[in-house]
Every structure is written in C-alpha cells, then in structure tokens.
C-alpha cells in the first residue's frame with residue numbers, strides 16, 4: 001500500500017531523514033519506534049506532504065505521491081493524527097470532526113454516516129458532541145483527533161505518539177480502540193516512543209535512530225531483540 005524508497009528530508013542543512021525505505025502492506029499494523037529526535041515525526045510529515053522530500057520516491061497504492069500537496073494526499077486516503085493531538089480548542093467535537101470531513105470533501109450524507117460510525121466507536125464523544133475540544137481531558141482530545149482523522153474513511157491512518165502524556169488506563173483504552181479500527185479494515189502506521197506498548201500492539205516494526213532505519217522485523221522478534229532490550233527497556237542482555 002505504502003512504499004517509501006530511499007527518501008531524504010532536510011530542514012535547511014539538517015539532514016533529518018537519511019535514505020529511508022519503509023513499506024506498509026494493505027491491512028497491516030506497523031509501528032515506527034525510536035528515541036527523541038530520531039526523525040519519526042519528520043517521516044510522517046514527509047508521507048503526508050507537510051515536509052518536502054528530496055531524492056527517492058513515495059508510492060501510495062501504486063501512485064507516486066512525494067510531490068503532491070497535503071490536500072491531494074489526504075484525498076487519496078491517508079489521514080494523520082498529529083503529534084500533540086492538535087485539536088481545534090475553540091471548536092466543538094462536532095466542528096472538529098467536520099474539519100476532517102472537509103479535508104476529504106465528503107458529502108453531507110457521507111459526513112453523517114461517518115460521524116455516526118465514529119460516535120458508536122467513541123461513545124464518549126457522543127456525550128460531548130457540543131463541548132469545546134479545548135476543555136476536554138487529554139484522552140478525550142486524543143479521541144477527537146482520531147475521530148477527525150477517521151472522517152472520510154482513510155485507507156491508511158498515521159498516528160504520531162498518541163499515548164504521550166496519557167495515564168496508563170487511558171493509554172490501554174486508546175490501544176483497544178486502535179486495535180478495533182485496524183480490525184475494521186484500516187491499515188495503521190503508528191509512531192511511538194513507548195516501545196513495549198507499540199511492539200505489543202503492532203505486527204511489524206521499524207526502529208529509527210538519527211534519521212536512519214537501524215532494524216526492522218516482526219514486532220515480537222524486535223521486542224525480544226537484545227538491541228531493543230538494552231537501548232529502550234534498560235535490560236542488560
């Protein structure tokens with residue numbers, strides 16, 4: 001579904017992504033893990049057209065997208081839940097979801113159908129439909145951000161550290177929701193610093209360090225690898 005081949009991304013002279021190749025197949029749940037500053041968010045921004053790509057190519061469903069605008073990429077069926085959630089604080093839940101629908105140019109009927117589906121998945125949002133997103137808890141705001149991304153039925157959902165700053169119980173609830181979204185047919189690429197959590201939920205993983213992919217394997221193998229255990233879980237092999 002997604003084929004990233006040898007891309008480079010720069011911020012001025014900072015070489016943030018170095019010749020990276022990553023693939024996600026239709027129906028997969030893949031995670032991209034790595035420490036602060038590894039380049040995880042930059043890679044997601046490159047996929048969604050928010051950060052220009054130099055060299056290499058990005059294909060989505062057999063079409064080259066690396067030179068397209070963000071809007072065009074979203075319309076192809078990729079949605080992002082950005083780092084720090086970024087809900088519109090003065091907009092209600094309903095209005096935040098509508099923004100997601102507008103990005104995809106959904107019709108009114110499609111909007112209603114999508115919103116109904118999302119509200120049945122996230123009953124909490126239904127209770128708070130008219131509440132301003134900025135007044136909601138961190139976990140609730142994360143649900144708004146996910147709901148907004150789901151409006152318009154993405155084929156591929158990108159999530160940038162959705163667990164950050166949430167209490168363990170809320171994180172567990174969030175992960176259950178992600179599993180449900182995946183089981184209902186959405187392909188997922190999840191960026192996480194919470195390595196254990198990410199490798200427990202995903203099928204396959206990529207480990208990123210200083211702008212490069214340094215390891216990739218199925219999630220279980222990565223979780224048990226000395227490299228991950230030593231560097232991220234603080235366990236001496």
Ligand SMILES: Nc1ncnc2c1ncn2[C@@H]1O[C@H](COP(=O)(O)OP(=O)(O)OP(=O)(O)O)[C@@H](O)[C@H]1O
Nearest residue numbers: 011014016034035036037038039040041042043193
């Ligand atoms: N707008 C920017 N201008 C200059 N450098 C940037 C910019 N955004 C990111 N960088 C640099 O690019 C590198 C990768 O940053 P990125 O945000 O992708 O890391 P990350 O893996 O998402 O980290 P974190 O887990 O802390 O979110 C870092 O060295 C960072 O300082």
Ligand SMILES: [Mg+2]
Nearest residue numbers: 040041042083
């Ligand atoms: Mg980041």
